[in-house]
Structures are given as structure tokens and as C-alpha cells.
Amino acid sequence: MSDTQDLRVAVLGVGVMGADHVDRINRRISGARVTVISDASPERAAQVGATARDAQLVADPFEAIAVEDVDAVLLATPSAVHAEQVLACLHAGKPVLCEKPLATDAEGALEIVRREAELGRRLVQVGFMRRFDHEHERLKSLIDTGDLGQPLMMHCAHRNPAVSPRCDSAAVITNSVVHEIDATRFLLGEEIMAITVLRPTPSSHAAEGLQDPQLVILETETGRMVDIEVFVNAGVGYEVRTEVVGERGSAMIGLDVGLVRRTEPGSWGGQITPGFRERFGQAYDSEVQRWVDAIHAGGRSGDCVDGPGSWDGYAAAAVCAAGIRSLETWDRIEVDMVPRSIIGRSGSAGAAPDQPE
Ligand SMILES: NC(=O)c1ccc[n+]([C@@H]2O[C@H](COP(=O)([O-])OP(=O)(O)OC[C@H]3O[C@@H](n4cnc5c(N)ncnc54)[C@H](O)[C@@H]3O)[C@@H](O)[C@H]2O)c1
Incomplete structure (x- = not known):
């Protein structure tokens, strides 16, 4: 991808949210097009694929991430598979916009923060569209x-x-x-x-x-x-x-x-x-447009995030974990979070210790 070429996006999971993102990229986002669609349901993939000109259907989500003419990945799969699919994107060195939550548990989210920090560049954006x-x-x-x-x-x-x-x-x-x-x-x-x-x-x-x-x-x-x-x-x-x-x-x-x-x-x-x-249509459009623009600006070696990143996904997951404990115990629960400063340098986690983005 060069600055003048469209970003080639794979959308994984094209249920309610993923189909909405495909439509958004097709009709309202500039500088990007959907080149790959992957969904566990072949019927659903075909149905949404018919709305995206030239998009290739790839059944296996990990193959979809690895496809050569994919520059970036938008994940709208069920929450339980987000962590493993985000890690696969990091492994492939591809920017990813992951619908919330980043992971269903804090440990899974923290692993993503650590792996991204090892890469030394920000590739993970989380879909907190508000x-x-x-x-x-x-x-x-x-x-x-x-x-x-x-x-x-x-x-x-x-x-x-x-x-x-x-x-x-x-x-x-x-x-x-x-x-x-x-x-x-x-x-x-x-x-x-x-x-x-x-x-x-x-x-x-x-x-x-x-x-x-x-x-x-x-x-x-x-x-x-x-x-x-x-x-x-x-x-x-x-x-x-x-x-x-x-x-x-x-x-x-x-x-x-x-x-x-x-x-x-x-x-x-x-x-x-x-x-x-309807309530957040404008927010989803801005989120995806700014993500696309950030990837164009970041190129092949820079940061590819404009908005909430992996640390924000982890922090939210840690609070959710405490919330679930409170629901079970009826108690006030203190959030168990590693200090941001102990995560090694990545554009995300190390840049501004203890400041949410
Ligand atoms: N930001 C928001 O406001 C917002 C709103 C709604 C949903 N979401 C998030 O979006 C995600 C999807 O939600 P949804 O409502 O669209 O769900 P959905 O059930 O409508 O769609 C999920 C799709 O993923 C497919 N799928 C299942 N397993 C898969 C796999 N392993 N790989 C690829 N595809 C797979 C399913 O066949 C289905 O088509 C969830 O994580 C949800 O939390 C975010």
C-alpha cells in the first residue's frame, strides 16, 4: 500500500456489526476498500460479500488475516475469539481495529498489550466508538x-x-x-x-x-x-x-x-x-475513517492507531473482571491492574504512563 492506494481491509465476522462496517467502508470511508470477507457462516459471508465489489471470501479467519493483499483487519467476530485473532494480526504485523471488547478476560487483553509492546509500534485499536x-x-x-x-x-x-x-x-x-x-x-x-x-x-x-x-x-x-x-x-x-x-x-x-x-x-x-x-452512526464513521487515515500516515513502520488502543482495552477488561466478581459476591471489588509503567515501550503502553488515551 502506498499513500495514494486504497487500504485493503479484511472484515472478519459479518453479522450485525461487521456488515455495517462493510457497508460503511464501501460507501462512506475514503482511502479504503474491503478485499476479504470471512465469516463462520458461508451463507452470511456470501450474502454480505455480494455487497462488496471484488471482495474475496476466505472461510478460515487466520488465513484471511494472512492474505497478501490485506493491509489491515477489522474484527467484528464474537467477543470470545477477539484475543486470538488480534494476536494473529500482531503476528502478521497488520494493523487491526477490534470491536469491543479486546478480550473477554483481563489476562487475554494484557497478553495483547505485551505482544504489541514487543513489536514497538501501535497496531491495535479498540472499537470504543463513543x-x-x-x-x-x-x-x-x-x-x-x-x-x-x-x-x-x-x-x-x-x-x-x-x-x-x-x-x-x-x-x-x-x-x-x-x-x-x-x-x-x-x-x-x-x-x-x-x-x-x-x-x-x-x-x-x-x-x-x-x-x-x-x-x-x-x-x-x-x-x-x-x-x-x-x-x-x-x-x-x-x-x-x-x-x-x-x-x-x-x-x-x-x-x-x-x-x-x-x-x-x-x-x-x-x-x-x-x-x-442510529445513535452512534456518526461515531462509527469517524472511528473507521480516522483508523484508515492513521494507517496511511503510519505506513509500514509507524503507529497505526488514532483513538483507544490495547491499553484501553486491557484497562476496561480489568474493570469488567472486577465487576463480574462484584456481581457474584455482592461486594465492592478493587480493580486488579498491572501498572502501565511496567509494560515495555510501545507507542501505546509506555508512552504516557498511567494516562488513559
Ligand atoms: N461498538 C459497538 O457499539 C458494538 C455494537 C455491537 C456489537 N459490537 C461487538 O461486535 C462483535 C460482533 O457483534 P455482532 O452483534 O455483530 O454479532 P453477530 O452475532 O451479529 O455477528 C458475529 C458474526 O461472526 C461470525 N463468526 C462466528 N465465529 C467466527 C469466527 N471464529 N471467525 C469469523 N467469523 C465468526 C458469525 O457467523 C456472525 O456472522 C462483538 O464482539 C460485539 O461486542 C460492538
């Missing part, structure tokens, strides 16, 4: 300029209309709360030291045994507190609200204030975003 959402960017800059004063607390709500009946209580943390965990690190710029998961009365719409909703409390290293209501069978729509309370005021995003309509007889209102693709 960092690219314009509302989150505005909130972050408001905090960073000091206009809110020192931030003291955050209140978050994360509601989905419904989830698959296969979703269990731990997956609510690793699939949903993981976004608030990353948003907390991004907005407040510090690590999370402890987590407590509380169990309100479960909704009768939740599958048998599923703890839904959950109330999660995060504590950061300087003592700020973040409360998160996560309710994945809320039935209403997709709602992600974040309020930061500082010493000089508060600011909130995610209010869904679009068109407000007044109609007869005497009613008014708007619409709640139906799902994450």
Missing part, C-alpha cells in the same frame, strides 16, 4: 477546558430495548457497561480503582436468571464516583445519557433532543433513538 461521538467530544473538551470546574461525579444511564435471551448477567457488564467504563476513563482521564454492582428488582421482561437492571458504581483513582444504570430490556428505545457534575455546574449529553413536535389534541414530543447504529 470517543468519536460529537457529543462525547464536546463534553470531553468542556471538562478539559475547566469550564465545569473540577469534575466530581458522573451519572450514566444505558438502556437497550431488548437483548438476546442468551445474554447473561456478566455479559451485561462486558458488552454494555464496558462502554461506560471506557467513557469514564476517556472523560475523566484517569483509571478506575473499584467497582460495586448492585442488584435492583429484576424486570419481569428479563430472561429467567438475568440480573437486569443493574446499578454500577465506579470509583476513580482520585475518588470521583460514577453511577451507571444499565437496563438492557428497557423496552423503550436505545438511551445513552451521561451527566458530569463539576464544582462549577453540570453538563449532560444523550438527551435525544431532535425534533419536538406539538400535535392535537394537546400533546408534544419527539422520538427516542431506536438502536446503537
Whole structure:
């Protein structure tokens, strides 16, 4: 690939998220095209492959990563296989954008951090797309300029209309709360030291045994507190609200204030975003475009990440692991994280010790 050539991307896993990324690269991203599609389901691969001009179908995901005319890999496979597929990308020296989570356990994520550090260049970006959402960017800059004063607390709500009946209580943390965990690190710029998961009365719409909703409390290293209501069978729509309370005021995003309509007889209102693709469509587009641009800029020897990297994936996985323990024990659990400074030099882990990106 030269600066003027399109980045040749393999998309692995073309279910809901992967098909969306294929469509995005085909229609809205400049400087990239999909050259390989791989999915465990040949029917699904063929169906999505038909939408991507000239994309080759490769059944085995590891072969797909190794294909010569693949410059970079976008992983949207099930979370359980992310770690082994990211490691294969590192082995092949290819940049990878891995949908969250980076790994389903902290050890798997830490192994990726270490391997990337050994390579000495950043190749792993993690799909925490909220960092690219314009509302989150505005909130972050408001905090960073000091206009809110020192931030003291955050209140978050994360509601989905419904989830698959296969979703269990731990997956609510690793699939949903993981976004608030990353948003907390991004907005407040510090690590999370402890987590407590509380169990309100479960909704009768939740599958048998599923703890839904959950109330999660995060504590950061300087003592700020973040409360998160996560309710994945809320039935209403997709709602992600974040309020930061500082010493000089508060600011909130995610209010869904679009068109407000007044109609007869005497009613008014708007619409709640139906799902994450509608709410964060702009963020996914920006995330993928900036990833593509970073790879063009990094070339064959430089860093290929613009946004959350492997350390962020590890930090989130460590907090999730503590959250699952809290869910099981009903206790406040301190996060067990290796200090960032002990990971050897890579553009990512060693560059700015103890500062989330
Ligand atoms: N960033 C976000 O907001 C966001 C939103 C949704 C999903 N995700 C993440 O994206 C990933 C995929 O989620 P989804 O909802 O698209 O799931 P999905 O089940 O719709 O799609 C997964 C696809 O991967 C295929 N697959 C299974 N095993 C495979 C393997 N070993 N190699 C290649 N393909 C394989 C399946 O056949 C399926 O088509 C998950 O990790 C999820 O956490 C992120």
C-alpha cells in the first residue's frame, strides 16, 4: 500500500456489526476498500460479500488475516475469539481495529498489550466508538477546558430495548457497561480503582436468571464516583445519557433532543433513538475513517492507531473482571491492574504512563 492506494481491509465476522462496517467502508470511508470477507457462516459471508465489489471470501479467519493483499483487519467476530485473532494480526504485523471488547478476560487483553509492546509500534485499536461521538467530544473538551470546574461525579444511564435471551448477567457488564467504563476513563482521564454492582428488582421482561437492571458504581483513582444504570430490556428505545457534575455546574449529553413536535389534541414530543447504529452512526464513521487515515500516515513502520488502543482495552477488561466478581459476591471489588509503567515501550503502553488515551 502506498499513500495514494486504497487500504485493503479484511472484515472478519459479518453479522450485525461487521456488515455495517462493510457497508460503511464501501460507501462512506475514503482511502479504503474491503478485499476479504470471512465469516463462520458461508451463507452470511456470501450474502454480505455480494455487497462488496471484488471482495474475496476466505472461510478460515487466520488465513484471511494472512492474505497478501490485506493491509489491515477489522474484527467484528464474537467477543470470545477477539484475543486470538488480534494476536494473529500482531503476528502478521497488520494493523487491526477490534470491536469491543479486546478480550473477554483481563489476562487475554494484557497478553495483547505485551505482544504489541514487543513489536514497538501501535497496531491495535479498540472499537470504543463513543470517543468519536460529537457529543462525547464536546463534553470531553468542556471538562478539559475547566469550564465545569473540577469534575466530581458522573451519572450514566444505558438502556437497550431488548437483548438476546442468551445474554447473561456478566455479559451485561462486558458488552454494555464496558462502554461506560471506557467513557469514564476517556472523560475523566484517569483509571478506575473499584467497582460495586448492585442488584435492583429484576424486570419481569428479563430472561429467567438475568440480573437486569443493574446499578454500577465506579470509583476513580482520585475518588470521583460514577453511577451507571444499565437496563438492557428497557423496552423503550436505545438511551445513552451521561451527566458530569463539576464544582462549577453540570453538563449532560444523550438527551435525544431532535425534533419536538406539538400535535392535537394537546400533546408534544419527539422520538427516542431506536438502536446503537442510529445513535452512534456518526461515531462509527469517524472511528473507521480516522483508523484508515492513521494507517496511511503510519505506513509500514509507524503507529497505526488514532483513538483507544490495547491499553484501553486491557484497562476496561480489568474493570469488567472486577465487576463480574462484584456481581457474584455482592461486594465492592478493587480493580486488579498491572501498572502501565511496567509494560515495555510501545507507542501505546509506555508512552504516557498511567494516562488513559
Ligand atoms: N461498538 C459497538 O457499539 C458494538 C455494537 C455491537 C456489537 N459490537 C461487538 O461486535 C462483535 C460482533 O457483534 P455482532 O452483534 O455483530 O454479532 P453477530 O452475532 O451479529 O455477528 C458475529 C458474526 O461472526 C461470525 N463468526 C462466528 N465465529 C467466527 C469466527 N471464529 N471467525 C469469523 N467469523 C465468526 C458469525 O457467523 C456472525 O456472522 C462483538 O464482539 C460485539 O461486542 C460492538
